[in-house]
Amino acid sequence: MSKKPLILISNDDGITSKGIRTLVEVMAEIGEVVVVAPDSPQSGMGHAITIGNTLRLDRSNQFGDLGVEAYQCSGTPADCVKLAKHHVLHDRRPDLVVSGINHGSNTSVSVLYSGTMSAAIEAALEGLPAIGFSLCDYSHDADFSHVRHWVKEITLKALANGIPEGITLNVNFPPHKAGEVKGLKVCRQARARWQEEFDQRKDPAGRSYFWLVGSFVNMETGDSSDSDEWAIANGYVSLVPCTFDLTAYKTMQQIQGWGL
Amino acid sequence: MSKKPLILISNDDGITSKGIRTLVEVMAEIGEVVVVAPDSPQSGMGHAITIGNTLRLDRSNQFGDLGVEAYQCSGTPADCVKLAKHHVLHDRRPDLVVSGINHGSNTSVSVLYSGTMSAAIEAALEGLPAIGFSLCDYSHDADFSHVRHWVKEITLKALANGIPEGITLNVNFPPHKAGEVKGLKVCRQARARWQEEFDQRKDPAGRSYFWLVGSFVNMETGDSSDSDEWAIANGYVSLVPCTFDLTAYKTMQQIQGWGL
Structure with a gap:
């Protein structure tokens, strides 16, 4: 690449989070950077977009110390990418x-709930190469120091090789406390689910309300060493190439047999 | 099936919409029905869940005339399914x-933005067989009369044959004005995208705001007669079996070759 690449950044934890600053x-060491990120946390927003309400977009000085152009948006991560492509960058x-670096894991089925990954997948839907980065540590002041090297290497490799069209990379890092990163595994999405429970409480007026409380349950049986959950549990970076074509091709013939 | 099947219904247009009543x-002609649906429209919510806020769940008499147990929820379609499974139905x-019947198309990549399909996919994530139904007519008072027969037939076939685990059926119907339905096609998700534009306006205080205005662009080239967009455009019901495993298996080896 003769000139510096143009890199668009978004996230779901909001423009003030530690992960996006990292x-x-x-x-900024690799290319020219433009940030369009939510003005407030948007975790768990999945692939939500704002269609029944208006959007605000304001210039932000959040990364002025780095000389980076930035905007904060009232919408979802997917809204940010749409506004960035069609308004902020328009002809560029x-x-x-x-997208990221997310404070928290986006392995396995969490990819479907993830605002971080929705920004990246939105980019892929728009025909742009994209990567979502997540650290398996939910804390506000998580330590990202051990992943800087990996984020840079993965980005440089992606720019050099080109991400295939329609593919989004879902990259997860083990937490800092897990010790030295052992390497990177290209993985499949693990079979797992969130086992929900609801914490039912009474408000001051005596009316019920609920908090969603989920616990992650790995459903893998047998050898799962090719799964992202295995990689993270064993100290590796996981990289899952993701498609946005949800068609279950192998099931089509079976359903054709229903005689509808 | 010896006793009446238990059928859980949700949607994204809200509990008062015409589509969910249909x-x-x-x-109600097929089984015992329980409804848990949003108390307000949730279109475009994708797979959002409510994790930083509380949820309300209230008994509703919306379908009292049909003798159907119903609840309205302050959350997203995915929240409704979670609350239904883990609280309302718990041991049943x-x-x-x-889910549906949605007022508007959920073909092609719209499946990713769809609240209707997120309720159905959430059910699949929870290990339950699920179908999302959508009518390609966005109007509030859309005519659903031509799809009743198809909704019933598809549901009976799904109950009789069993939907494979992890698969969600995404069913779209042509609008009533398209005339008699020609039949049903088991399809793949068409290659298409939403071409976004933003309508930028000034509020009374002179500050900018935006409305998202998208137009759907079919990107298919060559024979697309196996795609959902073709089916709808040609007067057929489209049925796409969907997976929630986003892994792009065919791309894994290529990325392994990057030497990360």
């Missing part, structure tokens, strides 16, 4: 879209 | 979860 710092096509 | 009426396992 990502901006690393990307980003060479890469990166 | 669905409740048809399902539904034989089928159906």
